[in-house]
Amino acid sequence: MRKVRTAIIGMGRMGKLRYQKMEEHGGYEIAAVCDVSVEKLPDYPVAKYSDWKQCIDENDIDAVVVCTYNQIIPDIVCYALRKGYAVFSEKPPGRNLSDTLRMKKTYEERKKPILKFGFNHRYHNSVLEARALLDSKLLGDVVCARGVYGKAGSMDFADEWRNHTEISGGGIMLDQGIHMLDLMYYFLGEFVEIQSSVDNLVWKDIHAEDSAFSILKTADGKVASLHSSAIQWKHKFNLDLICTKGFISLNGLLTSTQSYGEEQISYYRKDLEARDGKLGKPIEHTMCFDSDESWDYEMEEFYQSVVNGVPVRQGTIYDAVNLMEMVDKIYTHGL
Ligand SMILES: NC(=O)c1ccc[n+]([C@@H]2O[C@H](COP(=O)([O-])OP(=O)(O)OC[C@H]3O[C@@H](n4cnc5c(N)ncnc54)[C@H](O)[C@@H]3O)[C@@H](O)[C@H]2O)c1
Incomplete structure (x- = not known):
């Protein structure tokens, strides 16, 4: 089974869950983890960073998994896409529509980009x-x-x-x-x-x-x-x-x-x-x-995209833009 070498940025609740699910999947090799709060970095046998750029730059990887606060998601996603890496990011796709559109622009500038957002409920x-x-x-x-x-x-x-x-x-x-x-x-x-x-x-x-x-x-x-x-x-x-x-x-x-x-x-x-x-x-x-296999199905879909070029089906950048347009209206079209 080909291993997808991955860096995880943001090692709070979701970062640890993604780590566990990728380990259980068997097709991932976690090369590095990163968190601004170094005390949150668990004792995993991988390289550890507090600076996400350094983490992405210094490792030989295929993919980046983003599990940080929403504010920094677009910066990390765009940076990783520009470096040619496949990107899986937690929802929401940024803080607002303009964050999401920024990621869409970078996505469309790349040749054969892979970007998936973690709308895991679709896999319940x-x-x-x-x-x-x-x-x-x-x-x-x-x-x-x-x-x-x-x-x-x-x-x-x-x-x-x-x-x-x-x-x-x-x-x-x-x-x-x-x-x-x-x-x-x-x-x-x-x-x-x-x-x-x-x-x-x-x-x-x-x-x-x-x-x-x-x-x-x-x-x-x-x-x-x-x-x-x-x-x-x-x-x-x-x-x-x-x-x-x-x-x-x-x-x-569940x-x-x-x-x-x-x-x-x-x-x-x-x-x-x-x-x-x-x-x-x-x-x-x-x-x-x-049982809840949503996280496992999600990581498998991302794996298939990276290894076999299967197009992302759920949580595409276009889904993300549509959703954030609707969220924008929810916040601005008040009664
Ligand atoms: N799919 C789901 O059902 C689901 C569930 C929970 C959370 N989430 C999403 O996952 C993301 C993380 O949520 P969480 O619950 O794990 O939060 P959390 O607070 O437990 O973890 C976030 C981590 O990111 C780290 N971080 C923040 N900025 C960083 C930076 N610049 N560089 C490196 N690390 C940084 C923080 O120190 C923290 O450890 C959020 O976007 C959230 O919306 C998704």
Whole structure:
């Protein structure tokens, strides 16, 4: 198996997770890791750096994995692309649309660039099943969606880098809600009309929002509502996809914290001729999952791009630009 020699920049929670997943994959050889806080660098048997440029320059590598704060993502991505390396970067693709467009420009200047963003939710088992069900047309066509993705903030929420907008670019919507937006975009298409209420409903003294409600519409009339929340005191993930001949409901999501509940997908077929007492209570088909392979599938897709030239399918720079255009509208098209 050919080894993809890789440097990981940013060794916080995600950097360590990516390291573990790449080790488990077997097709990666981690050459170096880097973190500005050298004390965060675990005792891995690889070269260690506190300066990301030095880390990229001094190692013989094929790929760079970016797991830093959002602010520095575009600088590292553009630098690594210009050096000819394949790049995998965590979401969000920068702090705002202009960050993402900067990466797109560099991407388009390169010959055969490889760039993938970590929208891992597309690889959750319930989401893969929903995609297959929609593609089968068993339930007809999806016409609208309703999604809630919420968490409970944290004790040190106000101090987290995520809530300092000069570093993060936005609050809970950009941090977590973007995954739900990405799924809605994946299933319904690009939303061109958006209206939102983006608020600080509880954390009044931070710059980043703790709640965002949006109504979104595609050019062909599909509608969605999205609620992204850092004040959902009991963690919640729910995405309902309403189709012409049935209905899909994704509930719960397997994450490392296990706090979003068991991951399930249920579907129901429309039956308007159901016998008395059964109308509106169609047979439920439910699948439950007890493992999250999203990170593994994601690293495999990146590996196939680097080694076999397979085009990136999920999390392309073009997905990133579309998503950040929508995020931009969510933040600016207020009620
Ligand atoms: N796909 C997902 O579901 C998911 C989940 C969590 C986080 N993320 C994303 O991953 C990224 C990192 O999040 P995290 O939770 O690991 O945060 P974290 O705070 O745990 O880690 C970020 C690390 O980056 C380091 N860093 C910051 N600037 C740096 C620089 N210039 N050079 C080198 N290192 C630098 C910090 O010291 C820190 O250790 C964010 O963009 C976040 O949005 C994605």
